[in-house]
Amino acid sequence: MTAPPVEEIDAVSGVDDPVVQVSHLTLRFGGVTSLSDVSLAVARGEILAVIGPNGAGKTSLFNCLTGVYVGEKGTISFLPRPGEQVPLAGRKPHRITQLGLARTFQNIRLFNALTAIENVKIGVESRQRTGPIGAMLRLPRTRREDRASDARASELLEFVGLRAQANRLAAALSYGEQRRLEIARALATQPALLLLDEPAAGTNPAEKADLERLIRRINTEMGLSVLLIEHDMRLVMSVAARVAVLNFGKLIAAGTPAEVQRNPAVIEAYLGAADPEEGESDAAPG
Amino acid sequence: MSEFANPPASGDGDSGFGPSVRRIVASLTDSDWRRLGGCMFAAVLVALMTGTSGNAQHLTAGVTGSLFRPRIVFFLLIGLALWAVMTAWTRYRDDIRDGLAPARKVQAEVTGNRWVQYGGFVAVLLLAILIPPQLSVFWQQVLVSQIGVFVLLTIGLNVVVGFAGLLDLGYIAFYAIGAYTAAYFTGYPDNKRGHISPLPVHPPFHVNPFFVFPLAVIACLIAGLLLGAPTLRLRGDYLAIVTLGFGEIVRIVINNSESVTNGPRGAFGIPHFSIDVWKLKYHWTLDLMPYWYLLVAIIAIVFVLFRQLENSRVGRAWTAIREDEVAAAATGIPTLKYKLMAFAIGASTSGLAGVIFASEVGFVAPDNFVLINSLLVLVYVIFGGMGSLPGAVAGASFLIWLPNKLRDLVAPQDRFIYFGALLVVMMIFRPQGVFPSRRRAREIGLAEAGSGGADAMAAPGGAL
Numbered sequence: 001m002t003a004p005p006v007e008e009i010d011a012v013s014g015v016d017d018p019v020v021q022v023s024h025l026t027l028r029f030g031g032v033t034s035l036s037d038v039s040l041a042v043a044r045g046e047i048l049a050v051i052g053p054n055g056a057g058k059t060s061l062f063n064c065l066t067g068v069y070v071g072e073k074g075t076i077s078f079l080p081r082p083g084e085q086v087p088l089a090g091r092k093p094h095r096i097t098q099l100g101l102a103r104t105f106q107n108i109r110l111f112n113a114l115t116a117i118e119n120v121k122i123g124v125e126s127r128q129r130t131g132p133i134g135a136m137l138r139l140p141r142t143r144r145e146d147r148a149s150d151a152r153a154s155e156l157l158e159f160v161g162l163r164a165q166a167n168r169l170a171a172a173l174s175y176g177e178q179r180r181l182e183i184a185r186a187l188a189t190q191p192a193l194l195l196l197d198e199p200a201a202g203t204n205p206a207e208k209a210d211l212e213r214l215i216r217r218i219n220t221e222m223g224l225s226v227l228l229i230e231h232d233m234r235l236v237m238s239v240a241a242r243v244a245v246l247n248f249g250k251l252i253a254a255g256t257p258a259e260v261q262r263n264p265a266v267i268e269a270y271l272g273a274a275d276p277e278e279g280e281s282d283a284a285p286g
Numbered sequence: 287m288s289e290f291a292n293p294p295a296s297g298d299g300d301s302g303f304g305p306s307v308r309r310i311v312a313s314l315t316d317s318d319w320r321r322l323g324g325c326m327f328a329a330v331l332v333a334l335m336t337g338t339s340g341n342a343q344h345l346t347a348g349v350t351g352s353l354f355r356p357r358i359v360f361f362l363l364i365g366l367a368l369w370a371v372m373t374a375w376t377r378y379r380d381d382i383r384d385g386l387a388p389a390r391k392v393q394a395e396v397t398g399n400r401w402v403q404y405g406g407f408v409a410v411l412l413l414a415i416l417i418p419p420q421l422s423v424f425w426q427q428v429l430v431s432q433i434g435v436f437v438l439l440t441i442g443l444n445v446v447v448g449f450a451g452l453l454d455l456g457y458i459a460f461y462a463i464g465a466y467t468a469a470y471f472t473g474y475p476d477n478k479r480g481h482i483s484p485l486p487v488h489p490p491f492h493v494n495p496f497f498v499f500p501l502a503v504i505a506c507l508i509a510g511l512l513l514g515a516p517t518l519r520l521r522g523d524y525l526a527i528v529t530l531g532f533g534e535i536v537r538i539v540i541n542n543s544e545s546v547t548n549g550p551r552g553a554f555g556i557p558h559f560s561i562d563v564w565k566l567k568y569h570w571t572l573d574l575m576p577y578w579y580l581l582v583a584i585i586a587i588v589f590v591l592f593r594q595l596e597n598s599r600v601g602r603a604w605t606a607i608r609e610d611e612v613a614a615a616a617t618g619i620p621t622l623k624y625k626l627m628a629f630a631i632g633a634s635t636s637g638l639a640g641v642i643f644a645s646e647v648g649f650v651a652p653d654n655f656v657l658i659n660s661l662l663v664l665v666y667v668i669f670g671g672m673g674s675l676p677g678a679v680a681g682a683s684f685l686i687w688l689p690n691k692l693r694d695l696v697a698p699q700d701r702f703i704y705f706g707a708l709l710v711v712m713m714i715f716r717p718q719g720v721f722p723s724r725r726r727a728r729e730i731g732l733a734e735a736g737s738g739g740a741d742a743m744a745a746p747g748g749a750l
Binding site for chain 1: 591600601609610612615618620627728
C-alpha cells in the first residue's frame with residue numbers, strides 16, 4: 001500500500017466536549033497490528049461514523065472500547081457527564097456497560113430462546129439492585145422493580161417499533177426486527193454513548209430507511225451520542241455528522257462526510273484494497 | 287426368514303391380506319429395511335442380555351439358553367412391533383403432528399396457566415403427604431434416605447446446570463461438606479459426662495442437629511465460593527473437569543484425614559433432629575415418616591423459592607449468560623458474579639440434603655460421596671429436563687424408584703443395564719427431558735433448526 005503522505009491524522013481536533021476520547025490506541029494480536037496509534041473522539045450528542053474496508057480494525061476499535069480487548073498502548077477515557085472522566089482500558093465489559101456505553105454486534109447476538117420483551121428487560125435490569133434473596137422471596141422492592149422493568153421494556157419496544165412483537169421469541173423475528181431489538185436491548189442499559197456495529201448489514205432498503213430514522217431519533221429524542229460502524233455509504237452520509245476512516249488499523253482521514261468523500265487517501269483505500277463485492281459500489285462516492 | 291411376511295401382520299390384517307402385504311413391502315424404503323435390521327439386532331441383544339447366564343461347565347449355555355427357546359420369538363415380535371411403530375411414525379409424523387396441533391395448543395394453555403400449576407403443586411404435595419404412610423417400610427426407607435435427599439440435591443444442581451448452564455461434575459462434594467458439618471457441630475466440646483462426638487475432633491460448642499442447617503448452608507456457601515471464584519472463568523468442558531477434580535479431592539481428603547474425620551470408618555452416632563425451643567418440643571426418632579415430612583416441607587419451600595428465582599431478574603440473567611456470555615456481559619450483566627451466585631445457591635441446597643441424610647442415617651462415610659453419585663444427580667437433572675423444577679423432582683424420583691423396583695423383576699446385577707438403556711433411549715428420542723423448561727425446550731428446538739438468525743446473515747451480501 002502506498003501510504004498517504006500525511007503528518008498526523010486524528011479525529012479529535014475540534015471536539016470540545018467529548019463523550020469518549022481515544023488517544024494513541026494500539027492493539028496487536030501476535031504479529032498482526034489491528035489498530036495502530038488511533039486517536040478519535042466522539043463529541044457529546046454527535047453521530048460519528050467509522051468506515052473502512054473489511055479488516056480495517058473497526059470492530060477491533062469497538063471491542064477495545066467495550067472492554068473485550070485491552071489495547072497494548074494508548075488510553076480511552078469515557079465522560080458519561082461533562083467533566084466526569086473515567087478511564088476504560090482494563091475494565092470488564094459489564095462495568096463499561098454500567099458506566100453508560102452500550103453496543104450492538106455485527107452478527108446479531110440476541111438471547112434467542114427468550115422473548116423480545118425479555119431480551120429488553122435483561123438490559124433494563126442491569127441497572128436494578130434485586131439480589132437472589134429478594135428474588136426468591138419476591139420482596140416488595142423486587143415486585144416494584146419487576147413492574148418498572150416491564151414498563152420500561154415496553155416503552156423501548158414501542159420506540160423501536162416492536163411493540164406488537166413483544167411476546168414473540170427473538171429467534172422468530174425477521175432480520176431487520178432482530179437488529180432493532182438488539183438496539184432496544186442496548187438502549188435499555190441507559191447508555192450515554194451507543195455503539196452500533198454495522199446495523200444495516202443484511203437489511204433490505206425499507207428496513208434501512210427505518211433504521212436511518214431510528215438512529216436519528218436515538219440521537220435527537222433520547223439525546224444519545226452514537227458511534228456507528230457501517231458499510232452502507234448512503235446511510236453513513238445521511239446520518240453522520242463526522243466520519244473517520246480506518247485502513248489497515250490506521251486512521252487515514254476524518255472530517256465531515258463531504259470532506260471524507262473527496263479525500264484521495266479514502267478513495268484509494270476503497271478502490272485499491274476493498275473486496276469488490278462490498279467496497280467498490282459503496283465507496284465510489286458520487 | 288419369516289419376518290418378510292410379518293410387517294403387515296402388526297399393521298393391518300383386514301381384507302385383501304395378500305395384496306396389501308405386497309403393497310406395503312413394495313413401499314418400504316432402504317432406510318426402513320435398515321431400521322428393521324437394527325430392531326431385529328436389538329431384539330436378539332436384549333434376549334441375550336436378559337437370558338440365562340453362562341457357566342464354567344457349559345460356556346455357550348448363556349447363548350443357547352437365551353436364543354434357542356420360544357422366548358426369542360417373543361423378543362423378535364416385540365422388535366418387529368417397535369419397527370412398525372417407528373416406520374409408521376417417520377412416515378406419518380407430519381400428519382400426526384398436524385392432527386395433534388390443536389390438542390397441543392390446549393395442553394400448552396392448560397399447563398401454562400398459573401392456577402393449574404398451583405393446583406398441580408398442591409396435588410403432588412398432598413400425594414406426598416398422604417401416600418407414604420401406606421407404603422411398606424422398604425419403600426419408606428427408599429423415600430427418605432434416597433428419593434427425598436436426592437430430589438433436594440437434584441433441585442440444587444438444577445440451579446447450577448439448568449439455570450446457569452454450568453456443568454458441575456463434583457456436586458456431591460457439597461453434600462459431603464454439609465453432612466460432615468452436621469457431624470462436626472452435633473458433637474460436644476469435650477467427652478466428659480459420657481458425651482460422644484461423631485468425629486474425633488470437638489466443636490467449640492454443641493448444636494442441636496436441627497440448628498445445624500444454617501451452619502451447613504454457610505459452610506457449603508463458602509466452599510462453593512472458594513471453588514467457584516478461581517474456576518468459573520472456565521467454560522463448559524474445562525469447568526466440568528475442574529469440578530470433577532474438586533469432588534474427588536474432597537472425598538479423598540475426608541478418606542485420608544483419619545484424625546479429623548475418622549477416615550474410611552466415617553462419622554457415626556450423629557443424633558436425630560430435635561426441636562426444643564420454648565414450648566415447641568419435637569424429637570425425630572427411628573420412625574421414618576417424620577423425616578419424610580421434614581423433607582417434603584424443605585423440598586416444597588426450596589421449590590417455591592427457586593421458582594420465584596427462575597422468573598426474576600436473576601433467572602433471566604442466568605438464561606442470558608447460558609445463551610451468550612459475551613452478549614450478556616455487553617448488556618451489563620456481571621457474568622462471574624452471577625455464575626458464582628448459581629454455584630453458591632446450588633451448593634447450599636446440597637448442604638441441606640447433607641444434614642438431613644446425616645441425621646436420619648446417623649452415619650456418614652466417604653463411600654456416600656463417590657463420583658457416581660455426582661453423575662447420578664446430573665443424570666436426574668438431564669432426564670427430568672434441564673432448568674425445570676418439576677422435571678428435577680420427577681426425574682430424581684423416577685430414576686431412583688426404577689432400580690429399586692427392578693430389584694423384584696430382574697436379576698439384581700442387571701438392574702443398571704436397564705437403567706442405562708432407558709437413559710440411552712431417552713436421550714435419543716427426547717433429549718429435552720421429561721418436563722423440559724419452556725426456555726430450554728426452545729433452545730433445543732432452535733439448535734435443531736440451525737438457529738434462524740444465522741441463515742439470514744448469509745442471504746443478502748450483494749444487496750447493498
